[in-house]
Amino acid sequence: xxxxxxxxxxxxxxxxxxxxxxxxxxxxxxxxxxxxxxxxxxxxxxxxxxxxxxxxxxxxxxxxxxxxxxxxxxxxxxxxxxxxxxxxxxxxxxxxxxxxxxxxxxxxxxxxx
Amino acid sequence: xxxxxxxxxxxxxxxxxxxxxxxxxxxxxxxxxxxxxxxxxxxxxxxxxxxxxxxxxxxxxxxxxxxxxxxxxxxxxxxxxxxxxxxxxxxxxxxxxxxxxxxxxxxxxxxxxxxx
Numbered sequence: 606x607x608x609x610x611x612x613x614x615x616x617x618x619x620x621x622x623x624x625x626x627x628x629x630x631x632x633x634x635x636x637x638x639x640x641x642x643x644x645x646x647x648x649x650x651x652x653x654x655x656x657x658x659x660x661x662x663x664x665x666x667x668x669x670x671x672x673x674x675x676x677x678x679x680x681x682x683x684x685x686x687x688x689x690x691x692x693x694x695x696x697x698x699x700x701x702x703x704x705x706x707x708x709x710x711x712x713x714x715x716x717x718x
Numbered sequence: 719x720x721x722x723x724x725x726x727x728x729x730x731x732x733x734x735x736x737x738x739x740x741x742x743x744x745x746x747x748x749x750x751x752x753x754x755x756x757x758x759x760x761x762x763x764x765x766x767x768x769x770x771x772x773x774x775x776x777x778x779x780x781x782x783x784x785x786x787x788x789x790x791x792x793x794x795x796x797x798x799x800x801x802x803x804x805x806x807x808x809x810x811x812x813x814x815x816x817x818x819x820x821x822x823x824x825x826x827x828x829x830x831x832x833x834x
């Protein structure tokens with residue numbers, strides 16, 4: 606069975622600072638994809654960033670970047686220059702072996718002004 | 719594209735009533751997914767379709783839940799009869815197959831269901 610674990614139920618960061626959200630996963634698949642989704646209070650699930658497992662280079666999207674450690678099965682999200690609009694629930698997700706996304710329980714990020 | 723469209727956005731109903739949630743996926747997407755989100759259980763996959771055919775319904779909690787996809791642009795999730803424990807946010811998502819365009823899922827805005 607595939608699993609995704611987010612060990613930080615809540616995190617907080619000061620505006621303009623950097624924060625890292627942790628995610629570990631387990632899969633027996635050799636080819637898989639990893640995602641971070643953001644869910645603001647509006648409830649809309651928004652794709653933040655994605656990573657293909659066979660790519661060693663870490664993905665980046667503007668202020669968002671990942672640290673993908675395949676051997677350790679770790680996939681953390683770094684948010685630089687945090688903004689008030691970054692406040693949301695963040696979900697790590699794994700896609701491999703089928704079309705079924707496996708989600709972590711989420712991390713609630715608070716951004717303090 | 720307008721994205722994944724769900725209706726209604728909010729639904730309040732009484733226990734025992736039938737509830738129908740609707741979803742229009744992104745045009746051209748082959749896969750459609752129904753999820754349920756609660757505080758206690760997080761995001762749960764209920765069922766998903768490929769080319770309008772149900773592939774995996776193992777997440778459907780009970781026989782009271784049913785889903786259909788009569789064509790590529792429309793799907794319904796029906797609860798009959800509804801119970802208070804069905805109160806949740808229900809999401810629809812769609813995607814291309816994995817390996818074509820990443821396979822990432824695009825979510826609709828969700829339907830908040832309250833059963834009293």
